[in-house]
Amino acid sequence: MNPIRVAPSVIAADFGYLRADVARAEQGGADMLHVDIMDGHFVPNITFGPAIVQTIQSLTKLPLDVHLMISRPRKFITAFVEAGAANLTFHVECEDDIRTAIDEIISSNRSVGLSVKPRTPLSAVRDYLGAIDRLLIMTVEPGFGGQKFMPDMMAKVEQAVTWRREGGFKYDIEVDGGLNSHTIWPAVRAGAEVIVAGTSVFSHADLGQAIQDLRDNAQAALADLDAPAPEETSG
Numbered sequence: 001m002n003p004i005r006v007a008p009s010v011i012a013a014d015f016g017y018l019r020a021d022v023a024r025a026e027q028g029g030a031d032m033l034h035v036d037i038m039d040g041h042f043v044p045n046i047t048f049g050p051a052i053v054q055t056i057q058s059l060t061k062l063p064l065d066v067h068l069m070i071s072r073p074r075k076f077i078t079a080f081v082e083a084g085a086a087n088l089t090f091h092v093e094c095e096d097d098i099r100t101a102i103d104e105i106i107s108s109n110r111s112v113g114l115s116v117k118p119r120t121p122l123s124a125v126r127d128y129l130g131a132i133d134r135l136l137i138m139t140v141e142p143g144f145g146g147q148k149f150m151p152d153m154m155a156k157v158e159q160a161v162t163w164r165r166e167g168g169f170k171y172d173i174e175v176d177g178g179l180n181s182h183t184i185w186p187a188v189r190a191g192a193e194v195i196v197a198g199t200s201v202f203s204h205a206d207l208g209q210a211i212q213d214l215r216d217n218a219q220a221a222l223a224d225l226d227a228p229a230p231e232e233t234s235g
């Protein structure tokens with residue numbers, strides 16, 4: 001049984017206070033940091049590259065969960081490995097050969113994740129499930145933080161649980177986008193184990209409390225599967 005892990009998404013940090021926000025996340029009990037890399041081509045936004053990942057890595061002992069929203073991930077595997085990524089996740093919708101990219105990440109001694117956008121059927125990743133460490137199911141259209149969680153994606157999470165059991169696979173199931181102490185209920189009930197949370201964590205004055213709220217709600221959601229999720233509150 002995989003415990004719930006919380007991965008604050010650095011995209012929602014205050015970049016003017018990156019050192020302080022990374023420290024807040026580490027001291028607040030994060031299990032890893034999620035780092036979104038966008039190239040302005042695969043998604044309609046640009047974030048940052050290996051130099052910033054290396055900076056983040058120098059500021060924390062937490063493993064970096066690097067999410068490559070880029071069209072050609074293979075070009076940058078070495079750069080992000082050298083920058084200190086612990087895990088490299090790329091998209092099945094990218095333009096590179098998927099199997100080759102997976103093999104290159106494995107050869108670099110990093111864990112490998114594969115991600116699916118909301119409109120991509122989960123069947124797109126099926127052939128690779130035996131080779132990956134992590135399956136990232138997007139719960140928003142990738143490109144921006146602060147979007148609304150898409151509950152329809154929970155069918156994919158449930159399917160991923162079933163395929164893992166049937167195939168004897170080992171991947172963790174990660175969800176990314178719009179996660180907060182309310183939406184974590186359907187997510188963990190469907191079977192998600194790695195919870196990426198940007199806005200809900202970094203916008204909270206007490207980041208440790210935000211992470212604890214996520215853990216408490218995950219536990220409550222799993223403890224009584226008939227209990228209704230609490231009403232969503234703003235902030």
Ligand code: DX5
Nearest residue numbers: 142143145146177178198199
């Ligand atoms: C979306 C990114 C996510 C997202 C998380 O493209 O991959 O990591 O920004 O941020 P919130 O939690 O604000 O949706």
Ligand code: ZN
Nearest residue numbers: 034036067176
């Ligand atoms: Zn992400």
